[in-house]
Amino acid sequence: MSKPHIILSRxxxxxxxxxxxxxxxxFGLQNLRLISPRDGWPNKKANTLSSGGGCVVDNAILYxxxxxAINDLNFVFSTTIRSRKYSKEVFTPEEGIxxxxxxxxxxxSVGILxxxxxAGLEKHEISSSNAIISIPVNENFKSINLxxxxxxxxxxxxxNIESKNFQIKRDEKELEFVKxxxxxxxxxxxxSQLQQKGYFWPEDKIExxxxxxxxxxxxxxxxxxxxxxxxxxxxxxxxxx
Amino acid sequence: MSKPHIILSRxxxxxxxxxxxxxxxxFGLQNLRLISPRDGWPNKKANTLSSGGGCVVDNAILYxxxxxAINDLNFVFSTTIRSRKYSKEVFTPEEGIxxxxxxxxxxxSVGILxxxxxAGLEKHEISSSNAIISIPVNENFKSINLxxxxxxxxxxxxxNIESKNFQIKRDEKELEFVKxxxxxxxxxxxxSQLQQKGYFWPEDKIExxxxxxxxxxxxxxxxxxxxxxxxxxxxxxxxxx
Numbered sequence: 001m002s003k004p005h006i007i008l009s010r011x012x013x014x015x016x017x018x019x020x021x022x023x024x025x026x027f028g029l030q031n032l033r034l035i036s037p038r039d040g041w042p043n044k045k046a047n048t049l050s051s052g053g054g055c056v057v058d059n060a061i062l063y064x065x066x067x068x069a070i071n072d073l074n075f076v077f078s079t080t081i082r083s084r085k086y087s088k089e090v091f092t093p094e095e096g097i098x099x100x101x102x103x104x105x106x107x108x109s110v111g112i113l114x115x116x117x118x119a120g121l122e123k124h125e126i127s128s129s130n131a132i133i134s135i136p137v138n139e140n141f142k143s144i145n146l147x148x149x150x151x152x153x154x155x156x157x158x159x160n161i162e163s164k165n166f167q168i169k170r171d172e173k174e175l176e177f178v179k180x181x182x183x184x185x186x187x188x189x190x191x192s193q194l195q196q197k198g199y200f201w202p203e204d205k206i207e208x209x210x211x212x213x214x215x216x217x218x219x220x221x222x223x224x225x226x227x228x229x230x231x232x233x234x235x236x237x238x239x240x241x
Numbered sequence: 242m243s244k245p246h247i248i249l250s251r252x253x254x255x256x257x258x259x260x261x262x263x264x265x266x267x268f269g270l271q272n273l274r275l276i277s278p279r280d281g282w283p284n285k286k287a288n289t290l291s292s293g294g295g296c297v298v299d300n301a302i303l304y305x306x307x308x309x310a311i312n313d314l315n316f317v318f319s320t321t322i323r324s325r326k327y328s329k330e331v332f333t334p335e336e337g338i339x340x341x342x343x344x345x346x347x348x349x350s351v352g353i354l355x356x357x358x359x360a361g362l363e364k365h366e367i368s369s370s371n372a373i374i375s376i377p378v379n380e381n382f383k384s385i386n387l388x389x390x391x392x393x394x395x396x397x398x399x400x401n402i403e404s405k406n407f408q409i410k411r412d413e414k415e416l417e418f419v420k421x422x423x424x425x426x427x428x429x430x431x432x433s434q435l436q437q438k439g440y441f442w443p444e445d446k447i448e449x450x451x452x453x454x455x456x457x458x459x460x461x462x463x464x465x466x467x468x469x470x471x472x473x474x475x476x477x478x479x480x481x482x
Binding site: 022025026027052089092135136137139147148151162163166223224225 | 260263264266267268269292293294328330333335376377378379380382383384385386388389392393396399400403404407462464465466467
């Protein structure tokens with residue numbers, strides 16, 4: 001499957017490039033392009049911070065300017081919070097990713113452009129793009145760390161496009177709660193043992209004491225391991241030591 | 242509005258605490274709890290990396306152990322990818338955040354627990370929680386940086402719970418495309434000028450040349466500024482210099 005290209009324009013810190021590469025790979029993205037990284041390329045700090053995502057750093061492609069970096073792409077998103085100044089369509093990360101997938105499915109190559117840590121994308125960079133992705137953010141504090149911005153967009157990619165396998169695996173192991181009959185078996189045994197210990201006393205409280213126990217255990221969502229643990233507990237508690 | 246408490250258990254690097262605080266504040270979360278940070282507290286690197294989110298670092302509450310950190314909370318989520326071993330309900334970040342909001346709305350306090358950079362949450366920490374949040378992730382590379390995990394969960398909070406104002410502000414300035422009549426006006430003027438320049442030639446091509454122009458401009462999604470620019474271009478091009 002073709003995937004979006006993440007393009008970092010004039011990134012400053014190798015640490016941020018490495019962290020971006022790592023989170024890209026966490027979320028299934030591997031195509032990284034770098035435009036004139038301030039501290040040169042390759043960069044040791046990028047390798048260190050990429051952790052297990054080193055393959056993304058190793059395969060990153062270096063460009064000297066924006067035009068070279070996007071020439072071969074059909075559609076480029078700019079990521080910026082200052083979307084109102086530009087007469088371009090503005091997408092949320094989720095909308096943008098879904099639209100990117102549509103474009104890719106119809107044979108287009110797609111880039112997503114992120115600006116430098118200092119001030120994000122410049123006007124002329126945004127003008128070179130087809131549309132804008134804007135991350136919804138606290139009006140009082142809009143400045144998102146570069147690798148976190150890459151994280152949000154990459155997360156939406158994996159969540160919306162690639163996570164099917166992840167979901168299926170989770171569903172296979174979906175938590176199964178025990179059937180009512182198994183809870184009844186437990187409650188019966190518990191009550192029987194409480195009976196032996198003199199729990200149900202005085203007589204006019206028997207009904208409410210029973211109801212309390214029923215209310216408790218029938219309202220719990222219990223799994224098989226939960227129930228096994230409960231059986232173990234009452235078995236152990238009844239021992240006269 | 243009450244909001245979830247982000248709880249970092251045994252975080253190692255001050256940098257990660259600062260980066261987590263910053264992205265929390267980007268996404269409207271301000272309650273940070275720290276359990277035994279390895280390098281002590283306060284931590285200069287946390288302050289540096291928090292950037293404009295320093296208020297979150299300054300108000301972070303320090304605890305010596307997990308029990309103290311969650312005692313006053315009604316419901317605690319663990320974040321882990323190793324969800325299958327535990328008989329607890331597993332949520333995606335979006336589902337978990339929506340459930341957290343329900344809990345908060347009915348008067349409960351909610352914590353979301355993140356493990357250390359080295360190996361995430363330990364078994365006993367997960368056992369102390371009510372449910373699990375699992376971030377969908379590339380099966381080949383599951384290890385997410387601590388602050389990026391906080392970023393994904395905080396992003397889902399802002400996106401699903403708080404972003405209404407953000408959305409409304411965006412909608413007010415929603416991109417408005419010009420009406421067909423305005424495009425027609427432009428196309429008419431363009432054709433008139435092309436006519437003067439001898440563009441429509443030879444005669445048997447007039448129809449297809451016209452059709453090409455119509456196809457081009459009527460398929461574009463043009464805004465007012467776009468159209469203004471186009472008028473400017475043809476006005477300028479027609480000048481005999």
